[in-house]
Amino acid sequence: MGKMRKIHLIEWFKKPTMLRIIFLIIAQAFIALLFDVFGLGAGSIGSYTFLKYASIFSxxxxxxxxxxxxxxxxxxxxxxxxxxxxxxxxxxxxxxxxxxxxxx
Incomplete structure (x- = not known):
């Protein structure tokens, strides 16, 4: 049952309709947004660490x-x-x- 559903899902993506194209654009935009959020998190951690140990870096x-x-x-x-x-x-x-x- 699971394999049939997977094949059906793959066939769904092969037929480009407006709804599927919009879905793919939203999925790609969400992935790009996740990278931005992770970058903000990494920058926040880095700046916190730098400010915490600023006397060493002086x-x-x-x-x-x-x-x-x-x-x-x-x-x-x-x-x-x-x-x-x-x-x-x-x-x-x-x-x-x-x-x-x-x-x-």
Whole structure:
């Protein structure tokens, strides 16, 4: 009985109707929202820990100031690499596989 119900559910998702498309969009939005909530939780825990042990980190303030600009500049490089990868996948110069994904 359970296997038949599973097959029926898979067939339900294969037929795109407006209700099913809306359901899939809501499910994907909910998953994205969960990632945001987990990120807020991780940031809250990190800031609480940092403020709790701020006296220990006060000696490392110069080191933190030295690390801040490289962390900001790495964002641009990662963005360039990600956009290059996305464009290459879109135009077909690389295939979405782990090995042997270039033309030559």
């Amino acid at each position: 000696n490392a303030s110069a080191f933190i100031i030295l690390l801040y600009p490289p962390l900001l500049s790495s964002d641009g490089g990662i963005g360039v690499l990600a956009s290059h990868l996305g464009t290459s996948l879109h135009i077909g110069s690389i295939k979405p596989s782990l090995f042997k994904n270039t033309k030559n």
